[in-house]
Amino acid sequence: MSIKVQIPSPLRSLTGGAQEVQLEAGDVSSLIEGLESRHHGLKEKLVDPDGNLRSYVRIFVNDEDVRFLDDKATALKAGDTVAIVPAIAGGTGA
């Protein structure tokens, strides 16, 4: 059994329209690499040039924010569901 990755609509142009991608990975970092190998361009949307998760991207593993787990080193196992969620903010102030 593989890991299910839920793709938000702004990234679906990179996944051929797929809302969900399934692949195998041992942790979040290798999951991102696996996504990139299948769907070129995804990695740069998720991590900055230093390799850190971008501040406006949240990755949840089974509804837990990886920032409160082990960040990119968060372990994954078969059957996990990973959700990529955009951080939404703005307003009239600077």
Add this chain to the structure above:
Amino acid sequence: MLAERIAEQARSGYPFEVCGVLVGEDRTVRQVVPVVNRESESPRVRYQIAPEDLIRIQREARESGREILGYYHSHPDHPARPSETDRRVAAEGLSDDVIHVVVGVAEGDRTEATAWVFHDRDQAFAEEPFDII
């Protein structure tokens, strides 16, 4: 009516910015889901939607065969159009082709709503005609 629900939320939340999520299918918004503005420092001029709220709404939407199409927020005593902050945050984030409805609310009473779609290629919002259903 969905647009009136957003307007009422904008009025009742005045002078603070309010926000929520647009849910539907095939570019048609069927549901508006109000969420708490999680901006703690400057909620009169900023809004923030918690990722935890988005996870919950996304799950509920999928269960009913729908998805998140976009977001809305209010601009108390400011124009009903995306601000430079809105544009900058969208440009930094995952916003390509996402709908944003902006509701201006003047003196806690008069409201005006506009709809926009952000395009990564232009790094800008484009106003989108919309029908109220």
